[in-house]
Amino acid sequence: MSKTHLPVMIGAALLGPAMWVSAADEAAIPSYQAAKTAFMAERDSGKGPAISDADRAVMAAATEELAAAMSEPGLAVGDPAPAFALTNAKGETVRSEDLFADGPVVLTFYRGAWCPYCNLQLRGLSQSLAAIEQAGGRLVAITPQTPDKSLEQVQQDGYPFEILSDLDSSVMQAYGLYFEVPPELVDVYKRNFDLDLAEYNGEGRYVLPVPATYIIDRAGLVRFAYADTNYRERVEPAAILRALADLP
Numbered sequence: 001m002s003k004t005h006l007p008v009m010i011g012a013a014l015l016g017p018a019m020w021v022s023a024a025d026e027a028a029i030p031s032y033q034a035a036k037t038a039f040m041a042e043r044d045s046g047k048g049p050a051i052s053d054a055d056r057a058v059m060a061a062a063t064e065e066l067a068a069a070m071s072e073p074g075l076a077v078g079d080p081a082p083a084f085a086l087t088n089a090k091g092e093t094v095r096s097e098d099l100f101a102d103g104p105v106v107l108t109f110y111r112g113a114w115c116p117y118c119n120l121q122l123r124g125l126s127q128s129l130a131a132i133e134q135a136g137g138r139l140v141a142i143t144p145q146t147p148d149k150s151l152e153q154v155q156q157d158g159y160p161f162e163i164l165s166d167l168d169s170s171v172m173q174a175y176g177l178y179f180e181v182p183p184e185l186v187d188v189y190k191r192n193f194d195l196d197l198a199e200y201n202g203e204g205r206y207v208l209p210v211p212a213t214y215i216i217d218r219a220g221l222v223r224f225a226y227a228d229t230n231y232r233e234r235v236e237p238a239a240i241l242r243a244l245a246d247l248p
Helices: 023-027 032-047 053-069 096-101 116-127 129-134 147-157 170-174 183-193 197-201 237-246
Strands: 002-005 085-088 093-095 105-109 138-143 162-165 178-180 207-209 212-216 222-228
Touching: 032 116, 053 183, 085 147, 093 096, 105 116, 116 129, 116 147, 116 237, 129 138, 129 237, 147 162, 197 207, 212 237, 222 237
Parallel strands: 105 138, 138 162
Antiparallel strands: 002 222, 085 093, 085 162, 105 212, 178 207, 212 222
16 A cells, blocks of 8 residues: 655745646656556566466465555655664765755665666666756665665666665664565565575565655655555656655
8 A cells, every 4th residue: 555645735925936847847757657567568478487376366465465564654744754874885874864964855765676666666766866956856765685785786777876775674664664574475586586585685684665755854854755565656756856846
């Protein structure tokens, strides 16, 4: 289940003149939904792994159970963003207080380099980075995977933004996004995708975040929030740009 909190335009008297992303500008921004549709069509054409009905049922059940357990995942607009100090792909410590001081920060939580939907999202955000920065935003990503895996991802995909590793899951927990992957789904991942989450996250760490994106202002307050327990769904880059444009 998703939770989307969009900044509300209260009126010029409170927020000043609204700044909207033009239709022409928005048309130039990549669409996550379009990329997802193309990916799924290619996968369904037989190019993806053959997954049994029983294993598909395990995956579907895990998604439904997560939606039931976390009906309102993550922070809401107006919440203070929990502080953190995390390691980036280069092994450097990055502190939230420094990020927010230069805000607004577009903070996105993703599952890992192994996740094709995360890669579609990150690619779209990377392609939108110039527009995000022009709107005053700074893009930062958080993942449970190790810095070494993040470095491999940065080197392979050329991402120019910070990717931070939540190695003890404390930030995912503080932001209300943490969950443990059920053993039967871990087994499905291993057998069908040759994927062992512990190889990415560290020994014994079969944990993930609900994918989420926030905009956090200089005061450390959440001004935009999107989270969805359905891992295939992500916020559109154009929606992020509209939210940045709406900030006072």
